[in-house]
Amino acid sequence: MTETQPEPTPDAAEAHGPEAKQENGDCTEKAPREFEPPEGGWGWVVMLASMWCNGSVFGIQNAFGILFVSLLKEFGSESDEDLRFKTAWVGSLSMGMIFFFSPIVSVFTDLFGCRITAVGGAAVAFVGLLGSSFVTSLGPMYFTYGIVFACGCSFAYQPSLVILGHYFKRRLGLVNGIVTAGSSVFTIKIQLLENLESEGRVFDPSVVRPLRCVCSGPWLTGTDGWECVCLLC
Numbered sequence: 304m305t306e307t308q309p310e311p312t313p314d315a316a317e318a319h320g321p322e323a324k325q326e327n328g329d330c331t332e333k334a335p336r337e338f339e340p341p342e343g344g345w346g347w348v349v350m351l352a353s354m355w356c357n358g359s360v361f362g363i364q365n366a367f368g369i370l371f372v373s374l375l376k377e378f379g380s381e382s383d384e385d386l387r388f389k390t391a392w393v394g395s396l397s398m399g400m401i402f403f404f405s406p407i408v409s410v411f412t413d414l415f416g417c418r419i420t421a422v423g424g425a426a427v428a429f430v431g432l433l434g435s436s437f438v439t440s441l442g443p444m445y446f447t448y449g450i451v452f453a454c455g456c457s458f459a460y461q462p463s464l465v466i467l468g469h470y471f472k473r474r475l476g477l478v479n480g481i482v483t484a485g486s487s488v489f490t491i492k493i494q495l496l497e498n499l500e501s502e503g504r505v506f507d508p509s510v511v512r513p514l515r516c517v518c519s520g521p522w523l524t525g526t527d528g529w530e531c532v533c534l535l536c
Contacts, residue, residue: 346471357485362492369494
């Protein structure tokens with residue numbers, strides 16, 4: 304004689320209904336849709352903005368050769384071997400610090416987003432570059448140009464690459480190539496402008512920094528809640 308299993312009560316069926324349906328594949332609820340970058344549109348403006356950012360950072364950094372000669376004339380003689388070694392350290396320290404601060408910049412970007420990080424970096428870089436024009440000896444330039452200016456460049460440079468992933472996925476490689484190509488364009492042009500400035504005082508590289516600070520502002524909030532920033536410098 305076999306025992307019959309008791310039928311489940313309506314209350315028990317309601318309590319375990321959703322779980323049972325989900326286990327049996329009967330759940331009708333849809334999983335949240337994964338964010339898809341727009342692959343263009345406003346993203347092309349963001350690409351040009353990131354190109355400006357990379358160009359202004361590495362254009363000035365790569366043009367240190369002209370500043371090197373000017374600093375030798377300002378603080379001593381071009382034939383002084385010891386002075387040449389100390390002066391070269393200013394540019395080397397500045398370039399190295401840009402990438403040395405990268406882990407810290409990544410943390411700030413995750414915590415505060417691209418816009419706040421980039422604007423803050425542009426402001427710090429402007430202060431460092433402007434302060435370097437008032438120093439009267441080589442020693443303070445290690446701090447103003449080699450650390451402060453480089454720190455600001457680092458905080459402005461990395462968000463310009465991070466933001467590209469919010470707008471591009473399939474074309475991300477192409478966009479990254481175009482953005483980094485901006486460094487070469489700015490390097491060539493800033494070299495020429497700095498050469499003119501050393502002869503006739505017609506250009507000051509520090510004017511590039513406020514442009515980045517002002518133009519790092521416009522935000523777009525996507526329909527999926529993704530916040531994106533247009534880094535126009």
